[in-house]
Amino acid sequence: xxxDNHDVDPARTATIEAYADTVVPGAKRSPDDRAVAGAAxxxxxxxxxxxxxxxxxxxxxxEALDSMVYTLNDHAAGYATAHGLALDDGVxxxxxxxxxxxxxxxxxxxxxxxxxxxxxxxxALFSNMAFDSAAHxxxxxxxxxxxxxxxxxxxxxxxxxGLFRFPQYSYGRALAPLHPQTTVTGDPA
Amino acid sequence: xxxTESTDVVVIGSGFGxxxxxxxxxxxxxxxxxxxxxxxLQAEEFEHDFKLGSSYTRVFxxxxxxxxxxxxxxCVGGGSVVYFATxxxxxxxxxxxxxxxGRRMWPASITRDTLDPWYDRVTExxxxxxxSWEKVPxxxxxxxxxxxxxxxxxxxxxxxxxxxxxxxxxWMMAGCRFDAKRSLLLNYLPxxxxxxxxxxxxxxxxxxxxxxxxxxxxxxxxxxxxxYRILHxxxxxxxxxxxxxxxxxxxxxxxxxxxxxxxxxxHAVGRYFSGNGERLNTAILDEDKVRDVLGLSRxxxxxxxxxxxxxxxxVASWDRLDGSxxxxxxxxxxxxxxxPGLGTILAQVPGATGPSWFGLEKKEMLRQWQSWxxxxxxxxxxxxxxxxxxxxxxxxxxxxxxxxxxxxxRYRPTANTWRGWSLSDAAVKDILERDGLARVAxxxxxxxxxxTVHPLASCRIGDxxxxxxxxxxxxxxxxxxIFVTDGSAVPGALTVNPALTIAALAERAMPGIVRAARExxxxxxxxxxxxxxxxAARVAVAPTV
Numbered sequence: 001x002x003x004d005n006h007d008v009d010p011a012r013t014a015t016i017e018a019y020a021d022t023v024v025p026g027a028k029r030s031p032d033d034r035a036v037a038g039a040a041x042x043x044x045x046x047x048x049x050x051x052x053x054x055x056x057x058x059x060x061x062x063e064a065l066d067s068m069v070y071t072l073n074d075h076a077a078g079y080a081t082a083h084g085l086a087l088d089d090g091v092x093x094x095x096x097x098x099x100x101x102x103x104x105x106x107x108x109x110x111x112x113x114x115x116x117x118x119x120x121x122x123x124a125l126f127s128n129m130a131f132d133s134a135a136h137x138x139x140x141x142x143x144x145x146x147x148x149x150x151x152x153x154x155x156x157x158x159x160x161x162g163l164f165r166f167p168q169y170s171y172g173r174a175l176a177p178l179h180p181q182t183t184v185t186g187d188p189a
Numbered sequence: 190x191x192x193t194e195s196t197d198v199v200v201i202g203s204g205f206g207x208x209x210x211x212x213x214x215x216x217x218x219x220x221x222x223x224x225x226x227x228x229x230l231q232a233e234e235f236e237h238d239f240k241l242g243s244s245y246t247r248v249f250x251x252x253x254x255x256x257x258x259x260x261x262x263x264c265v266g267g268g269s270v271v272y273f274a275t276x277x278x279x280x281x282x283x284x285x286x287x288x289x290x291g292r293r294m295w296p297a298s299i300t301r302d303t304l305d306p307w308y309d310r311v312t313e314x315x316x317x318x319x320x321s322w323e324k325v326p327x328x329x330x331x332x333x334x335x336x337x338x339x340x341x342x343x344x345x346x347x348x349x350x351x352x353x354x355x356x357x358x359x360w361m362m363a364g365c366r367f368d369a370k371r372s373l374l375l376n377y378l379p380x381x382x383x384x385x386x387x388x389x390x391x392x393x394x395x396x397x398x399x400x401x402x403x404x405x406x407x408x409x410x411x412x413x414x415x416x417y418r419i420l421h422x423x424x425x426x427x428x429x430x431x432x433x434x435x436x437x438x439x440x441x442x443x444x445x446x447x448x449x450x451x452x453x454x455x456h457a458v459g460r461y462f463s464g465n466g467e468r469l470n471t472a473i474l475d476e477d478k479v480r481d482v483l484g485l486s487r488x489x490x491x492x493x494x495x496x497x498x499x500x501x502x503x504v505a506s507w508d509r510l511d512g513s514x515x516x517x518x519x520x521x522x523x524x525x526x527x528x529p530g531l532g533t534i535l536a537q538v539p540g541a542t543g544p545s546w547f548g549l550e551k552k553e554m555l556r557q558w559q560s561w562x563x564x565x566x567x568x569x570x571x572x573x574x575x576x577x578x579x580x581x582x583x584x585x586x587x588x589x590x591x592x593x594x595x596x597x598x599r600y601r602p603t604a605n606t607w608r609g610w611s612l613s614d615a616a617v618k619d620i621l622e623r624d625g626l627a628r629v630a631x632x633x634x635x636x637x638x639x640x641t642v643h644p645l646a647s648c649r650i651g652d653x654x655x656x657x658x659x660x661x662x663x664x665x666x667x668x669x670x671i672f673v674t675d676g677s678a679v680p681g682a683l684t685v686n687p688a689l690t691i692a693a694l695a696e697r698a699m700p701g702i703v704r705a706a707r708e709x710x711x712x713x714x715x716x717x718x719x720x721x722x723x724x725a726a727r728v729a730v731a732p733t734v
Contacts, residue, residue: 022547022548023547023548024547024551024552024555025548025549025552039549040549040552044552053241056241057590058241058242058416058589058590058591059241059589059590060418060587060588060589060590060593061588103543103544103548106544106547106548107544110635110636111635112635118253118595121636121637122588124534124547124636125531125534125636128533128534128547129529129530129531129534131555132529132530132533132534132555132558133239133528133529133530134239134240135239135240135241135246135530136240136241137240138238138240138243139237139238139239139240140238142239152552152555152556153529153533153555153556153558153559154494154556154558154559155497155529155558156497156498156559158237162236162237162238163237163356163358163366164237164356164358164359164360164497165356165357165358166356166357166358166497166498166499167356168487168488168489169326169327169357169495169498169499170323170324170325170326170327170330171325171327171330171331171334171485171487172322172323172324173322173323173330174322174333175322175325175330175333175334175337175343175485176333176334176336176337176341176342176343176344176504177337177342177343178342178343178344179342179343179344179506179507179508179510180342181507182344182507183278185278185312185319185347186277186319186320186344186345186346186347187277187278187347188277188278188279188280188507188510188521188685189280189281
């Protein structure tokens with residue numbers, strides 16, 4: 001399924017990107033990148049395609065994103081007030097938060113006792129999924145496009161036919177004594 | 190559009206419980222209809238692809254509950270298509286467990302000795318084979334070496350994988366492309382079809398109602414083949430007998446939804462759910478220590494760095510499967526592979542100074558992903574799961590078009606359950622942090638609760654009507670003609686992978702189910718050989734039937 005072709009609101013996209021970047025941080029795409037905080041080297045969830053994955057109708061969060069973005073920025077504004085932070089009002093409140101405060105707020109929102117926990121955990125789950133498995137792309141295409149998440153985790157690429165095979169897979173020798181009660185069928189007694 | 194058909198037996202679900210029942214009943218002469226809510230895929234359709242919409246997300250279900258999340262199969266073949274095919278028998282002490290009910294949980298008629306001939310039937314049918322060290326993948330070898338280094342034992346686990354056909358791709362959760370994994374698509378199900386059973390994929394049973402003649406009407410909806418959130422036509426099938434095998438996360442939900450018509454369900458329907466005491470730890474190995482301390486190296490010169498290579502769990506440590514230990518202190522530890530996508534988010538950074546499951550330190554941990562080793566605990570939990578009111582349809586509110594939903598299960602681990610988890614966490618640390626081999630942390634339970642790939646006991650057998658939904662013949666108490674043969678019938682945690690025990694219990698139930706069908710006027714006989722025609726195990730059980 002492909003995302004709907006609606007007019008994308010830059011503030012909405014920036015807010016989602018800032019959340020995804022808090023989950024799996026990455027390098028700024030340009031010096032004036034506000035959404036990606038630049039807290040880590042290499043591509044993070046944003047470069048990995050978190051927004052593309054989240055915007056897919058089949059994922060289940062796309063319809064809720066407007067409301068999640070609104071709520072997240074509301075929480076961010078409240079957080080800034082509570083912590084005496086002055087935010088740049090030229091960008092959404094969550095985007096305006098420095099990285100360490102974005103992190104602290106995401107911790108609060110995903111804590112077991114938070115009433116909206118499930119929603120924020122789902123947003124984190126999808127952000128992470130874009131990074132570690134490129135769930136919006138075929139895995140072969142992800143490799144062809146040098147997907148930053150699969151490269152970062154060191155996932156071995158498939159054979160030319162798109163299938164994975166590992167002819168070398170075993171140390172090939174006994175490496176521990178068997179449990180003394182093992183049955184003749186190889187089961188626990 | 191609603192149409193009504195009729196048949197002798199409707200089987201709900203096509204995993205171990207459903208496939209075994211469908212085979213024996215069809216082979217014995219009954220008209221059998223199998224309703225499976227997931228799709229029907231074959232080897233050439235199983236892709237090595239994480240994309241949403243690939244076979245991986247079509248055949249697999251992840252239902253988030255309140256305190257417990259369940260991973261399971263959602264396709265023809267059920268769990269057998271997505272599982273890792275590790276098939277040990279449950280240790281003897283498991284059948285003597287008392288749990289929290291103050292009496293033996295299992296029916297008096299079932300012990301390891303009485304179940305062994307039925308285990309034999311399944312191991313012949315799939316088949317299940319003893320494994321050799323020579324073909325254990327790197328991750329299993331590494332865990333074995335670490336166990337030995339810590340003065341412990343380790344065993345290659347019995348498996349239903351034909352290792353000569355296996356390419357060690359570790360894509361078993363998406364279905365086996367090479368038919369090396371002996372799923373039900375290769376034995377019981379084709380044999381059932383050959384005997385005339387009909388399997389209908391994408392048919393989700395919603396509820397049962399009772400007919401005037403003592404039979405049952407099965408009400409289903411047709412599921413959209415791409416977007417499972419969309420349900421199409423409804424239909425009804427009348428049957429003289431119903432086999433309910435929709436899985437531990439769905440069987441009790443169907444019965445709960447049926448209660449307004451069928452009448453009161455036994456107290457244990459939707460209660461006593463067990464997550465098989467499951468818990469996960471992730472270790473990040475120090476490659477230099479693996480080489481220096483354990484003396485391991487691969488042909489390419491690396492010591493390990495092979496998390497991705499293999500076929501799920503292949504080596505287990507059974508040192509704590511000791512019947513003389515107190516209940517809740519016994520567990521097995523198994524090396525496990527968990528693919529990216531769902532599992533990595535829950536792995537925690539050992540000794541994190543900031544957030545443990547996301548953020549800067551987690552990204553650094555992800556860079557070492559090939560040096561991860563996941564250790565899977567199967568312990569004795571306290572059957573503390575309870576299902577709340579059923580959702581409108583199915584067993585979950587579906588969030589994504591496939592795979593992801595939230596369900597009504599509530600699970601609050603007791604101190605007993607935590608005792609096993611804590612002891613196993615300590616054992617994993619003892620094995621893998623010794624001499625600096627690795628850094629270890631358990632998965633967080635804070636995001637989606639505890640986590641099981643082996644849901645059990647939500648509609649269990651037993652001798653005590655107050656604490657079991659089924660009698661020892663798997664018939665639903667107070668509702669004659671409804672039998673439950675899936676993992677929900679298992680009384681409690683098994684301390685090992687449960688598929689073989691689920692299947693053995695289904696095999697054991699079959700003579701009684703065939704008798705019940707005959708009493709309801711179905712022309713059927715018990716006595717089919719293994720699906721490939723082998724007869725040794727049938728001959729062995731004959732005296733007990």
